[in-house]
Amino acid sequence: MSLIMKLPGIMDESRKSYEGIMAAEDSGRYILKELAGKSSETPERSSNILARGDNLSFMKFLMSDKGLDGKIKLIYIDPPFFTKTQYGSEIKLRSDKVQTIPVIKQKAYSDTWEQGMEDYLKMLAVRLMLMKDLLADDGSIFVHLDWHAVHYVKILMDEIFGEKNFINEIIWHYKSGGVSKRHFARKHDTLLFYSKTDKYYFVPRQEKSYNRGYKPYRFKGVREYRDELGWYTMVNRKDVWQLDMVGRTSAERTGYVTQKPETLIERILESCSEDGDLCADFFGGSGTMAAAADRMGRRWISCDIGKLAAISSHKRLIGAGAVYSLYDEACEKPAEEEKGSVEADISLKPDPISDKLLLKIELTGYRPHSLDLLPIDEKYFPVIKRIMAKDPLQLVAYWSVDCHFDGNINRPDAYFCKDSDGIKALYESIGSSFGPVLIKVVDIFGNVGILNAEI
Ligand SMILES: C[S@@+](CC[C@H](N)C(=O)[O-])C[C@H]1O[C@@H](n2cnc3c(N)ncnc32)[C@H](O)[C@@H]1O
Structure with missing residues (x-):
């Protein structure tokens, strides 16, 4: 059966899983492990949360224990892209006492799916349903994907959030990455921007738009500016964003394999949230959204299932002076490792x-x-x-x-x-x-x- 024929079944199954999770009493148990940040800033009073665990049970926990349904202003997610890849990370150790240490490759997370796209879409659909519950009425969600799955996820999003709440398809264009002799070089990701209702919060921001030939137009009533490239006007930000990936020598680089640049998240935060708003990333990786949100005075929640993501984000946020609670998924007994x-x-x-x-x-x-x-x-x-x-x-x-x-x-x-x-x-x-x-x-x-x- 073709995938398009399977979509109704995928939605039905996901909805049943969602209803099961919502009805279950013990499906989201998390334990407060650490209050991080300067003690003078009373972390007890901070509502920022960094969590390690499956976002499905974590979102249920946010609703049942923290009463956060309908409270989150902005959700950004950057889930696995359905690349069928096992992602790893490189550890480079240096020691005066141990000679010739090779670069050690360790597993970060896997983006492989036994039943292919069907499995992947079910994983995402049920989570998107919980995210919708967590969103405030004036809130919005950005789902960051690429060519592998975005077209199918768009259909799920239309079903879950409603076609009328589809606000933008943002193209993030970058220069890095490989090329192929078999196709045009793939140099963009796609972010699907949906609101929960038509009362969503949005502030347009401005960007430079260079004049043709970088020359002045001198139109009446139009303000023009000039920089080292030439003449430009200021216009409302468009839906194609040219931004560099995190460079090898960039200060924000954590070494986490699929880290996104903070500049990308900043654009989302500055248009779709204001100071003090609660923002969440349920596939948090190295904590990019949390780091940007913290710097911009937003409250934040970040969750990831991986241990490597937990180290990267915790180190990054401590280094940034953030104040937050660290939660771990409750398990009967701590894992041996x-x-x-x-x-x-x-x-x-x-x-x-x-x-x-x-x-x-x-x-x-x-x-x-x-x-x-x-x-x-x-x-x-x-x-x-x-x-x-x-x-x-x-x-x-x-x-x-x-x-x-x-x-x-x-x-x-x-x-x-x-x-x-x-x-x-x-x-x-x-x-x-x-x-x-x-x-x-x-x-x-x-x-x-x-x-x-x-x-
Ligand atoms: C593309 S990466 C996110 C990268 C992140 N935006 C950054 O800038 O570092 C996707 C992340 O989703 C996490 N993930 C996958 N399944 C998850 C789940 N069920 N619950 C929580 N995190 C999950 C992976 O461990 C991985 O870190």
């Missing part, structure tokens, strides 16, 4: 120059629980073993210290993220009282190690 072991020297002594106490913590070691569970090929095991023996902190993506752990939620007083110079291993703090201390280490594969110390 999450139990890395942490070693640290901890001392608490009177401070020599004040009447307070000096807490010193030096991170001295880290071991992932088991090599077999790492998302890498076993050909890398010998080099990982050498690193574990000689320079284990190379495996640490970031670590944090909570000096007054309440036994439940991690509220780090300090974070240390790995950069091109390595990672800082010493934490020092002066204060009147400390303890218990929680040290949390996240390794480059996304595994977590915890050290809980009474002092």
